[in-house]
Each structure stands twice: as structure tokens, then as C-alpha cells.
Amino acid sequence: MSHPDMAMAINNNLNNMTSIDSSSLLVSIQSLSYWKIFVTLISVLLVWDQISYQIKKGSIAGPAFKFYPIIGPFLESLDPKFEEYKAKWDSGELSCVSIFHKFVVIASTRDLARKILQAPKFVKPCVVDVAVKILRPSNWVFLDGKAHVDYRKSLNGLFTKTALAQYLPSQEEVIDKYMEKFVEYSKKNNYEPQVFFHEMREILCALSLQSFCGDYITEDQIRKIADDYYLVTAALELVNFPIILPYTKTWYGKRTADAAMKIFESCAQRAKDHIAAGGKPICVMDAWCKLMHDAKDRNDSESRLFHREFSNKEISEAVFTFLFASQDASSSLACWLFQIVADRPDILQKIREEQMAVRNNDLNTPLTIELIEKMTYTNMVIKETLRYRPPVLMVPYVVKQKFPVSPNYTAPKGAMLIPTLYPALHDPEVYENPDDFIPERWVEGSKASEAKKNWLVFGCGPHVCLGQTYVLITFAALIGKFALYTDFKHKVTPLSEKIKVFATIFPKDDLWMSFKRRDPITGEVTE
């Protein structure tokens, strides 16, 4: 047979086959039951789910295939365990997991974490769908790129040392009030240790709200927000149902957030009135209004940021994000700090000595920034607590466009990319015996204090924590005064050093403590 004949024969055959195929296909489709179609579609979906996982995974560490089809390790993610996270970080510089359609890439080294946090071209903070509803779509935290950078510039002025100095007197009042409260609470329990997790959350909430809203917020309002705030945390867990149905976690969370923002709105108006009447700023809202007020007569680049009037609603939404960003992380730090210091009497003793020394033994010395800056040792203890138990383990980001994270791996668009902060803070090359608590490693000029790149407690890049100076100042004030005026004891349980993950991290036994009154001069403890 010549070539053209052969070609014709093949062509005829193909034509025959196609016509046979299409008619037989029609017959077989007609004979298929809905059940068979369903099973076929499911099989295609399952195969596609595995193939898509393999394509996205590439060469990085992670399960060889999705053990639980479609859902992946969804059930484990509902109850995250620190040990499981740690195993994941140890499994490779980049590792992955797929939950439903979400492909998650975890970066566990310092340099990869920094690279991601500083790549606004490729990534933006990942917020759970429900966060937009709870924090409201108009909230500044959802801004990206230049819009975010510009807005952020207008907020930075609220957390400079000069601004923070104005909030200290009211913070001191809150600390004094809560020292009494903690002692009374312990007294009611005959000074036997009891769970202090909730009390720590309450004092931190009170400190934040007093700093943000000053006297415009009442004690009852503070207590109500502090009591209910955990509903917001629960609603914003990474894995949550995206639609707000009545009486679900997200519904309670939104209700709490709306109620708090309503209070903040009226506080914002009162701050505006106070500043307009020539009042001195004593809280974040005042400071914000003062910046707007003073900007009216100026035309430098910073003042221009305040040439527009920020509405009460806008201020209330921003202040809610401050509370949202601060509440869990600060409560986490408070729990670990009190536990760690109580368990190490030598450290507590050194804090007490320093607190007396910076005040020249004069207990009438008010808290000021200058005083806090002299508390070198106290500050080292706080930094070491933040390193040893960093409240934020990981910061989820989402990939906006294909991102070559490493020479061998490009994260696909839409993937969740999570830089981890914990491993850099436990790097044995920088922090010798990283699992030991050693405040002295922070003395000026030491390896730890020079390793700025490892200090990822507050993130880095355009979204670096707005409240980091606030945290260091507030906690020096807090632990300093408690060390002087109270004798606090911690009951060590087998779970005290174990880590519970609830948005941030807490001692697994919820912190068993008791507080007694202490005379700062004589050290005498009274019941």
C-alpha cells in the first residue's frame, strides 16, 4: 500500500471509529444512572484534588498525598497543637498542607520568614473571610500597598515614645487598681492558687482600653468588653464557618465587636470635644484628635496626612483593630511573664532591686518614660519572655501573584503563605541553649541583642507591629509595680510549661496563681 492509500485507510478507520464512538458514547451515557454519573464526577474530583495538590506542592516537604481527600487535615486544624506545628517547622524550610481548596505553605527559617514579610509586591496579610465582616470592610487593616503605607504613617504618631508618655499616668492608675483586685480575688480563695488566665486577659484589656479611650470609657464598659472579648477571638480562628448564622461563634463575635465599636464611636466624639476645648491629650484618641487639630495650620508632609477629618466611625474601627491586635498577644505575654518570674525567685528579686533603685527608693516617683528606660534588667526579662514564648507563632499571608520564595519553589497565586516567627527566636546559633530562660543574654552588645534579624517577635516589613514600643513600656510598668507591691506565687503543674494554642499561646494549665499584698520597703507580706 502506498503512503496516500495508507493515509486514506487510517482516515477512514478514524472516521468510522469516531462515528461508532459518538453513537456508542450516547448510548452508554443514556444507560448511565444518576448514581453512576455522581460516582464518576466524585472520582474525577478526587483525582483532580490529588493532582492539583502534587502540582502545587512541587519539591517541598509535606504529605506525599492528601490522606483525607478534599478536606485534608481539617479536623486537626480545628484543635491546633504546638507540637504538631513544631514537627511541621522541623520537616523542612518550606512545607505544605492542603485543607479543602486552600493550599498552605509554611516557611520556617528566619531568612524565608523575613523575605515573605518584606514582599508586599507578592503577598498581603491573609484574613479569614469572616474577619472582613467582623472588623468591617471599610477598616484600614484591609488596605494594601501604598494605601496601607500612607494610612499606617498617620497611625505611627499615636505610638511614638512621646505619645506613649501621655498615656502612662492613666495606665498606672489601672495597674494600681488591679493589684488591689488580684489581692482581693486571692483573699476570697484563702490565697490558694487558682486559675488567673481570665484575670490576666481582663487587666490587659483594661490597660489597652484606658490607653486608647482614656476616661471616656467607663469601668462597666471596660469590664463588659473584657468579659466578652474572647468571643471575638473565637470567631476569628483561622478555621471557621465563613457565613454568620445566628447564635454561632461568628455571630457572637460580630455582636461583641459592634457593641465595642459603638462605645468607641462616642468616645471619639468626646475626645474631639476635649481637644477642641484646648484639653491635653491623655489617650490614643486624644492624641489622634490633637494631630488633626494641630495639622490644620501646618503644611509639612506629616501634617498633610491629617488634613482630612477622620470620622468617629473610622476612629472607632481603627481603635478596635488596636484592641484586636493587642488583646490576645498581650494576654499571652502577661501569662508567661508572671509564671516565669514567679517560678524564678532570683529573677523576681533582681527586678525588685532594680525597681527600688530606679526610683531612688522614693515610692512617690510617678511612672515616666525616663524611669522605664532606666529599668534595664526588667526590660531584659520582658524581652527574654517574648523570645522564649513568642505570643505570635506564625503570621498568615496570602500570595497575590506567583512568588518565587526560594530558588526551587514558587508559591502559587492564592496560596496561603505562613512565615513562622518561633524558629528564628529559638535559633541555637544566636541564642545558646534556646530552651533555657536567660535574661542576661540580652545585655548590651551581646550576640542576642546584636542579632536584629532574628528578633521577629513583632514581625518585620510594612505590617510590623504598630504597638511594639507600647508593649515594652507597658509591661515594664506592669511587672515592675506588681513586683514591688505584691507577693505573687505560681503553682507549677505538669502542664505549666506546655503550650496551648488559642490564637496566640498560653500555659496549658491556664496559669494557677495567688497574690498577696507586699510592703515594697520592708518586703513584708501581709494577708
Ligand code: HEM
Ligand atoms: C506582646 C504583644 C504583641 C505582639 C507579640 C504583637 C505581634 C505582632 C505581629 C507578629 C504582627 C504582624 C507583623 C507582620 O505582619 O509583619 C503585629 C501586627 C500588628 N500589631 Fe501587634 N503585637 C503585640 C501587641 C500589639 C499592641 C499592644 C498593639 C496596639 C496597640 C498592636 C497593634 C498591631 C497592629 C495594628 C498590627 C498590624 C499592623 C499593620 O498591618 O500595619 N500589637 N503584631
